[in-house]
Structures are given as C-alpha cells and as structure tokens.
Amino acid sequence: MAKLKKIFVLDTNVILHDFNSIYNFEENDVVIPITVLEELDKFKKGNDQINFHAREFTRELDRISGDNLFKDGAKLGKGLGTLYIETGKEFSPTMKASFHENIPDHRILAIAEHIFKQYKRKKVILVTKDINLRMKAKSLGVLAEDYKNDQVQDLDDVMSLGITTLDNFDDEKISSLYKSHEGIPEEEFGVDLLKSGHEYFILKGNSSSVLAHYDPVEKLVSRVEKPNAYGIYPRNAEQTFSMHALLDPKISLVALTGKAGTGKTLLALASALAQHDMYDQVFLARPIVALANKDLGYLPGDAKEKIGPYMQPLFDNLSVIKHKFNLHSKEYLKIDELLKEEKLQITPLAYIRGRSLSNTYFIVDEAQNLTPHEIKTVITRAGEGTKMIFTGDIEQIDSPYLDKKSNGLAYLSDRMKGQDIFAHVNLLKGERSHLAELASNLL
Numbered sequence: 001m002a003k004l005k006k007i008f009v010l011d012t013n014v015i016l017h018d019f020n021s022i023y024n025f026e027e028n029d030v031v032i033p034i035t036v037l038e039e040l041d042k043f044k045k046g047n048d049q050i051n052f053h054a055r056e057f058t059r060e061l062d063r064i065s066g067d068n069l070f071k072d073g074a075k076l077g078k079g080l081g082t083l084y085i086e087t088g089k090e091f092s093p094t095m096k097a098s099f100h101e102n103i104p105d106h107r108i109l110a111i112a113e114h115i116f117k118q119y120k121r122k123k124v125i126l127v128t129k130d131i132n133l134r135m136k137a138k139s140l141g142v143l144a145e146d147y148k149n150d151q152v153q154d155l156d157d158v159m160s161l162g163i164t165t166l167d168n169f170d171d172e173k174i175s176s177l178y179k180s181h182e183g184i185p186e187e188e189f190g191v192d193l194l195k196s197g198h199e200y201f202i203l204k205g206n207s208s209s210v211l212a213h214y215d216p217v218e219k220l221v222s223r224v225e226k227p228n229a230y231g232i233y234p235r236n237a238e239q240t241f242s243m244h245a246l247l248d249p250k251i252s253l254v255a256l257t258g259k260a261g262t263g264k265t266l267l268a269l270a271s272a273l274a275q276h277d278m279y280d281q282v283f284l285a286r287p288i289v290a291l292a293n294k295d296l297g298y299l300p301g302d303a304k305e306k307i308g309p310y311m312q313p314l315f316d317n318l319s320v321i322k323h324k325f326n327l328h329s330k331e332y333l334k335i336d337e338l339l340k341e342e343k344l345q346i347t348p349l350a351y352i353r354g355r356s357l358s359n360t361y362f363i364v365d366e367a368q369n370l371t372p373h374e375i376k377t378v379i380t381r382a383g384e385g386t387k388m389i390f391t392g393d394i395e396q397i398d399s400p401y402l403d404k405k406s407n408g409l410a411y412l413s414d415r416m417k418g419q420d421i422f423a424h425v426n427l428l429k430g431e432r433s434h435l436a437e438l439a440s441n442l443l
Contacts, residue, residue: 005029005081007119009112011128012039012104013401014147016050017371019057022076022083024149029073029081032061033111034088035104047350049374089114094140105133109140116142129401150372151405152414159257159394159410161417162424163200163241171205177212183222186214198251198423200224200241211237216420217250230331231324232270238427239263245423246271246389249278253379255367255413256391258427264391265365266317272361272389273321276338279361279385284314285349286365287374314346314365349378358383367409368392369399375408 006028014021015036022030043054064074064083073082089110091099099106109126116124126137126144137144152158176184201212211224224244226234234240238258245254246268256264272282318335325332338344349364364370364378367390375390382388392409404410416422 004122006123006125007031007115009033009086009108009115009124009126010036011108011126011130011133012036013129014127015040015057016043016053017129017147017401018150018373019053019060021147021149022060023080025081027079027081029084030076031084031086031111031115033086033108035107035111037061037085039104049371049377053373086111086115092117098139099136105130105136109133109136109142112137112142112144113140116140129406146406148406150411152410153405155394155405155410158414158417158424159426161196161413162198162426163202163238165202165204167204169203169205169209171208174203174205174208174210177203177210177221177223180222183215183218183220186219186221189221197418197420198245200244200425202237211240213241213244215250229267229270229274230321232266232321234267235263236429238425238429239267242267242425242427243271245425247275248423249387251421251423252382252387253416253419253422254387254389255409255416255422255424256389256427257394257409257413257424259393259395259430261430262427264393264427265314265363266320268363268365268389268391269314269317270321272363273335273338273344275361276334276343279387280343280359281357282338282344282361282363283352283357284318284344284346284363284365285352286314287349287367287369318346352378352381355381356383357381357386359385361387361389363389363391365391366398367412368394368397368407369402370408371399371402372406372408372411375412379412 006025007030008025008028009031010021010033012035015032018024022032040054040058043051044058045051064076066074068074069083070085070087073084076083088107091106091110092113095106095110095113099109112124112126124143126134126142127147128134128137128144129147134144134146173189197216199214201214203210203212212221213224214221224240226240227243227247229243229247234243239262242256242264245251256268258264269284272284276282322332322335335344349370360383362382367375369392370378379388390409390412394404394407394410397403397407399407413424417424
C-alpha cells in the first residue's frame with residue numbers, strides 16, 4: 001500500500017529561519033500561504049540574516065515557479081513533493097468567533113484550516129516556530145509542529161560531551177601522567193576512555209587525581225596543567241579544560257557552553273590576548289538581539305551609540321583583564337595599543353558578514369541567539385590560520401523562534417562532535433560571585 005503523502009503548510013518564520021526549508025519535507029507536499037509572500041516582502045531590505053533569507057527564498061521561488069505555480073504547483077525535485085502557493089481564504093465561523101483580528105498569523109491559520117478541511121484523507125500540518133500560533137492551530141483541530149530539521153535530538157548527550165569524570169582510577173597511571181612531559185600513547189596508557197575527538201578527563205584514584213586530555217590527532221593522553229592567560233587563571237577543572245582548548249593551536253573550533261558567571265567570555269578573551277602575536281587580528285563579536293521587540297532605530301544616537309549598550313558586556317570583560325595589571329604595565333598598554341590599531345575589535349556580528357577572516361582569533365559571544373544557518377555562515381568566513389570560539393548559555397535565549405534544541409550553539413556542538421579540530425566544554429560552576437551563583441541556581 002502506497003504511503004499517503006502529508007501536506008505541510010509553512011509559516012513565514014520557518015523560511016526566515018531556513019530559506020531552503022521547502023526541500024526538507026521528503027516526498028510530502030509543501031504549501032506556502034500567499035500571506036507569507038506578503039510578509040517576506042517586508043524583510044527584503046536590510047543586512048541581517050533574516051533579510052538575506054527572505055531575498056534568497058524569493059530568488060529560489062522565482063527559479064522554480066514556472067507559469068503554473070498557482071494552478072498545478074512546482075515539483076521540488078526527485079524524491080520530493082510539490083510546492084503550492086495558496087491564496088487567501090475567508091475566515092471560518094469558528095475562526096471568526098475565536099480570532100477577531102485580521103492579522104498575518106490569522107490569515108495563515110485560515111489557509112491552513114481550509115486545506116485541513118479540503119483534504120480530509122491527508123495529514124495536514126502547520127509548521128511554525130511560533131508557539132502561540134501552534135496553540136491556535138490546535139484549537140481549530142489543525143495539527144501543528146515546530147520546524148525540526150535542524151534541531152538537536154539528544155541535548156543531554158551533547159551537553160555532557162567533552163568532560164568525563166572517572167572514579168577509582170589506577171593511581172599508577174595517574175602518576176605516569178605527572179611524570180610524562182610529552183603525553184602517553186593511548187595503547188601504552190591501556191585504558192579505553194570512550195574517545196570521541198578532543199576529550200577531557202578528571203581521573204580520580206584512591207590517593208591522587210589528575211586532569212587529562214586525549215588528543216585524537218597525536219593519539220596521546222596527557223596531563224592538563226592550569227595555565228595563565230594574560231593574568232587570568234582558571235578557578236576550576238572546567239575552566240582549566242576551557243583554557244587548554246582555547247590555547248591549543250591544533251583546535252581551531254571551540255564551543256563553550258554554560259550558565260551566566262561561569263567565565264566563558266572572560267576566558268576566551270584572555271586566551272585571545274595571550275596569543276595576539278600569533279594572529280593578525282582578534283575579533284570579539286556578538287549578535288544584536290533587540291529587547292521588547294524594539295529594533296536599533298528605537299535607540300537614540302548614531303550607529304556607534306546605538307550598538308554601544310549591546311557591546312558593553314564585552315568591554316566589561318576587557319576591563320576585568322586590564323585591571324589585572326598596573327596602569328603603566330606593558331600588558332595594560334598593549335591592550336590600548338591593539339584597540340587603537342584595530343588589531344583587537346569588539347563589534348556586532350552583522351558587521352562581519354561578507355568578510356573572509358584569515359589568521360584571525362574570532363570569538364562569537366551569545367551564540368545561543370544564532371540560528372544553525374547563521375552559525376554555518378559565520379564559520380564559512382574562516383580562512384587559513386583562523387580559530388573560532390563560540391560561547392553562550394542555551395538556557396538564556398532571547399530570540400522568540402529559537403529554543404534549547406534549535407539554536408545554533410547546540411546545533412554546532414551536536415554536528416561537530418568527534419571532529420579532530422573541535423572541542424566542546426560545558427561549564428557548570430559559576431565563578432562570578434557567591435551571590436550570582438546562588439541566584440543562577442535558585443531563582
């Protein structure tokens with residue numbers, strides 16, 4: 001018996017999230033409500049990632065549309081379904097009773113309900129990243145779900161990767177790690193450490209313990225010492241592992257996750273400064289996510305003054321490092337020199353678009369507010385000799401259409417796990433202050 005095809009009705013935010021989304025529904029048919037095209041038109045101008053997605057989708061639609069898109073649809077390709085554009089529909093009595101406003105969300109909902117009633121024998125599903133719209137659809141009996149193509153399936157597994165604690169470990173092997181300067185070959189070490197790319201271990205014996213690292217390129221297990229990066233010392237094992245990854249030239253992609261106050265950004269910036277002579281430039285960037293649905297135009301001042309509040313946390317971290325040194329010390333003066341010569345730049349992430357970043361130490365802060373496609377766009381900017389660091393807290397997402405499983409930082413950690421050039425450390429212990437740690441855990 002042939003498998004009955006489904007019909008997926010896409011909301012605007014799905015296309016703004018992934019302009020190639022129409023190709024990710026296998027053999028099933030895809031419907032774009034005419035209201036979506038109307039909304040996309042409003043996003044065509046601008047330099048943000050959603051503006052790029054709106055333009056790219058419009059170009060793709062023009063490429064495949066032909067003359068019969070509104071009548072017969074357009075085939076999406078071999079093994080894929082057909083794309084249809086559905087024109088506006090009257091609100092049903094049920095919709096009129098529940099939803100009085102004639103807004104884009106409700107017009108999309110009216111089309112989804114119309115298709116649901118028209119194709120009784122097919123499974124009609126509204127796909128939207130808007131939780132409220134999903135609830136509204138379900139109130140009408142229409143199936144609704146999130147766009148799941150780039151979601152992390154096992155988030156707990158991803159977050160637990162990178163650090164493993166082993167109790168009752170052999171004290172003699174711990175001792176051998178302390179004695180070895182070059183590291184111990186894995187076959188000589190004789191312990192299966194469940195290796196998957198760069199791994200960090202807390203090995204605890206009866207009378208000793210050690211922090212260790214497995215290098216998948218050299219196939220070596222070695223002791224991890226607590227380093228000093230531009231006056232900043234790690235305060236716990238997680239920070240020690242983080243700094244090791246940040247300073248290791250063989251690791252060109254690092255993801256640091258963890259709650260506020262665990263030191264992610266501070267460690268990354270200190271490590272960058274400690275290696276400034278190895279790179280042509282150090283970039284510290286973050287995406288601008290406006291609060292309370294207000295864009296930058298709402299703020300007073302010129303462009304520099306508008307972005308100032310968003311960049312201030314990064315300058316705060318730089319100030320912490322500067323105050324580790326005397327005002328006239330060479331380290332303090334070097335930071336001012338790097339800023340003046342623009343070899344150290346703190347900038348909104350949008351300003352990086354289109355650039356090729358060669359021999360650059362590139363830190364992206366608050367990466368949990370990026371979509372998977374935005375993460376990919378940033379990483380593909382990397383030229384030869386560039387090291388990229390992504391930091392963020394997947395529990396503090398400011399975008400209304402991202403969550404713990406669909407944000408770019410979690411996606412990056414999931415897709416890159418096991419790669420020889422990638423390391424992920426999830427920091428759990430807050431070091432900002434006892435008050436901040438207490439608030440993070442209890443409030």
